[in-house]
Amino acid sequence: MPTYQYLCTECGHAFEQVQKFSDDALTTCPECTGKLRKVFNSVGVVFKGSGFYKTDSKASSSASSTPSTPAASSTTSSSSSSESSGASSTSSAASPA
Secondary structure: OOEEEEEEOOOOOEEEEEOOOOOOOOOEOOOOOOEEEEEOOOOOOOOOOOOOOHHHHHHHHHHHHOOHHHHHHHHHHHHHHHHHOHHHHHHHHHOOO
């Protein structure tokens, strides 16, 4: 069950409440019976990049192996860029495998 943060608009009392998704939001402050509002913060976990689904890795490996001549030119360009950054070297090594 998620934990929601509330803040009273009148007295400034802040607290957390564990509620189900289906529960209604709280509307009155437990301290002064004033109006409450939910406090929203930034997301704690963000998934970026590819590789989170099975189809992501399969599509990239088959797409890079299909064109034979352009792959050779992209390999030389990626090897020159891999000298400047170690991260692209790691990702290009993981793609063919």
